[in-house]
Amino acid sequence: MLPAVAVAAVAAVAVAVAVAVPALRHRLVRSALRRAGGRYRRRLEALSSDVRLNQERRLRRLLRAGTGTGTGTAGGWEEFQQRHPLGQPCREEAPEDAVPPLWLWALLPGCWDCDPRLQGSLLYLDALGTAFPRALSRRGTALLHWTPGCPRAPAGWPLPTLYCTPAAAGTVPSRAAALRLQLLFALRQRELHVLEAGLAAELHDALVALRTEWPQLARELALGRLSPQPGLPEEVQRQLQALLAPDAARAAELRAECARGFEGILQRLWPQLEVVVVRMVHGSERLYCNSLLQAECQGLPFYCPFYQAAGALLGVNLWPAEPEPRFLLCPDWAFCEFLPCLANKEPQTVLLDELWEGREYRLVVTAQPGEYRCRTGEVLKVTGFHKQCPVVEPVRRESQxxxxxxxxxxxxxxxxxxxxxxxxxxxxxxxxxxxxxxxxxxxxxxxxxxxxxxxxxxxxxxxxxxxxxxxxxxxxxxxxxxxxxxxxxxxxxxxxxxxxxxxxxxxxxxxxxxxxxxxxxxxxxxxxxxxxxxxxx
Known part of the structure; x- marks a missing residue:
């Protein structure tokens, strides 16, 4: 038999290897994704030099997919306009896409046309890691996003080891229960670098739960035991309970910080927190952002990485450190047309390379085969250009x-x-x-x-x-x-x-x-x- 000292040494090595292997895997995958994101950013620079050509290519691909044939329309966008008059408004409640599988071949330079969601997330990881170098740490991101029914894609979905939040916590039928569970798991992770929310309202409501329920949350942390709550299925509770362990020190820290008040509470609870990522901060969500920045999120930057309309990913924010979000409309993600807002009569649409800085436009999108020239109900303002690509900010929703x-x-x-x-x-x-x-x-x-x-x-x-x-x-x-x-x-x-x-x-x-x-x-x-x-x- 091995002596006790030798057994202890072997056990220690085994534990070290078990810990090191996931960390090493995370670093390798992160490095591969960052390199792929850098390649796509360089490709985006090239695409931005000839917007009209790349928009017409995107339109031809959409038309080929819609007809199921190998040939699209022989004419350009003028013929497309004649065949497809401006359509009905887009669906206001377009469903989010479920987390797609990530295959290694998708990261090869020749496979970029496969999925705008992958392209957008790679650009997000590259931009976030460049602006905040520690933001891509393993298990350094907590997610607050209610996704009833099935898991949905967070911003960094190609690198799931970013997240310390169990996927099951967001899928329970009750929104309040989901956000509270996700908050609890976020509180367990003191070394948090990024707090990500699907909507600013979700972050707002989770922090309302922190204000009102922090004694109970601290008790659950100390005991390592979930309390029964409405809307939490027993099977999910058992699954999440297995991931908890008592943490009296973290519970005491939570009690001490909440007793001091809630202004700037995020940076006090998570001293290494660098940025709050929110998938939407404009329109009706701005009220919640302003409230959070004045209270719980004092001193933290907000980063809104994507612009989506009618369920389609249309643009990306490449400037995480800037206070006001602005989005580069990517020419190969969707075919976009614009109706000038100041026209005296029903205007003709203009294309991506025909916009004027400082003007407002109603957005018309062709993003899915068979759904052509949909009015999104979104009004955008052009704030500048990146080469030929317009940089925009959302202004309002016409339905509101x-x-x-x-x-x-x-x-x-x-x-x-x-x-x-x-x-x-x-x-x-x-x-x-x-x-x-x-x-x-x-x-x-x-x-x-x-x-x-x-x-x-x-x-x-x-x-x-x-x-x-x-x-x-x-x-x-x-x-x-x-x-x-x-x-x-x-x-x-x-x-x-x-x-x-x-x-x-x-x-x-x-x-x-x-x-x-x-x-x-x-x-x-x-x-x-x-x-x-x-x-x-």
């Missing part, structure tokens, strides 16, 4: 425009008027809001003229005077002369403002049924009924 008489108040401008109103209410802080046009109310709207109803969740105020309620209508009249004209004529009635109880909008996001941006203008009766049932004033 308020209009009962054709006055057209965009969501971002309505939000500005709302925030200006709140500054006149001492102590009030906006948590969330939604609007509805009175036509959706039916008989409940009463006999008055068409109008807006606004539902708000506030912190610091439990009731509003009639003067305060009228202030928002007054600000809208000051900011939108057409609205003021209709109000003066009486063809639009006074705005009605309601306060709702805390947590209303968290439940509303759960009721949406899938992870998608918060609708600011409600168009579904069941969502309206949920909000109406929470009115407190």
């Amino acid at each position: 425009t308020l209009s009962v008489r054709g006055e057209d108040i965009p969501e971002e401008q309505f939000c500005q008027s709302l925030c200006r109103t709140l500054r006149t209410w001492p102590g009030a802080r906006l948590i969330d809001y939604a609007c509805v046009e009175s036509s959706l109310l039916g008989d409940f709207s009463g006999p008055c003229a068409p109008h807006y109803e606004v539902f708000m969740e506030l912190q610091g105020l439990r009731d509003l005077s009639e003067g305060q309620r009228y202030k928002l209508d007054q600000c809208l009249q000051e900011d939108f002369p057409i609205y003021k004209s209709f109000r003066f004529k009486g063809s639009i009635g006074p705005l009605r403002l309601h306060l709702v109880r805390p947590g209303t909008f968290t439940r509303l996001r759960e009721a949406l049924g899938s992870p998608r941006p918060m609708p600011r203008v409600l168009h579904q009766e069941q969502l309206l009924q949920l909000v109406q049932g929470s009115i407190i004033s």
Whole structure:
């Protein structure tokens, strides 16, 4: 028999090898992906030098795939326009793609046309690793993203060893349970470098759970035991329970930091945290980003890596360290057309190489075989160019425009008027809001003229005077002369403002049924009924 010392030495070597092999595998795969990402970035530079040619190539590939033949249209995009007039709006709730398998041959230089999702993720890993060198550490990224039914692709899906979050934690039927579980596993990993969320609202709601449930979370960390909670299937609970171990030191640290308050809590809980990655920060998600940057995420940069519309990946943000996200539209990911916003009549579409810096355009996309020239409902602003490729920022969603008489108040401008109103209410802080046009109310709207109803969740105020309620209508009249004209004529009635109880909008996001941006203008009766049932004033 071997002496005890020898047995201990052999066991120590075995443990060291078991630990080293996954770490070595991670480094090798990371190196291969970074090299592939660098190659594709150089290829993107070449593609950006002749945008028209590469857009026409992309269109021909889409048409060949749509007809199932080896030949596409013989003409160019003019013939394509004649054959396919501008289509109906794209599906607003396009499903996310499941995690695709990654084969090694896909990383070869000749295989780039296989999947824009792979190209986008390689560019993301390259850009993130260049800006934040420690961000690609093994198990150094935590994920907060509800993906009911099946696992969905996080930003760095080709390198799954990045993530310390079990995939099963995000797939449970309950959104609240999923985000809480993912938060718990993130808290276990003190050496976190990246916190990734699918939507800013998901990060916001997970941190609300931290604020309200940190004593229970600390207890679960200390005991290494999950508490039963609604919406968590027993099988998933057993699976996740097997991954937990008691950690009294981390639990004590969580208690100490939460007792100090929640401003800057992320950097105090995770001292090595470098960046927060959020898949969407524009539109309705900007409200949550601003709130997080002022409180829990103080001192941390936000990086939004991708621009997607109607389920298609269209652009990538190659500048992670810049505070305002801007996206390079990639010419071989989809065929894009643009409708100028300032045209006096129904304009003709222009192409990727015909845009003007500083102007706004409505986006039309052909990204899938058989779905041609779809109006996405997205409005983009061109902020510059990278060679011939436009660099854009999303401005607004047309489906979220308020209009009962054709006055057209965009969501971002309505939000500005709302925030200006709140500054006149001492102590009030906006948590969330939604609007509805009175036509959706039916008989409940009463006999008055068409109008807006606004539902708000506030912190610091439990009731509003009639003067305060009228202030928002007054600000809208000051900011939108057409609205003021209709109000003066009486063809639009006074705005009605309601306060709702805390947590209303968290439940509303759960009721949406899938992870998608918060609708600011409600168009579904069941969502309206949920909000109406929470009115407190």
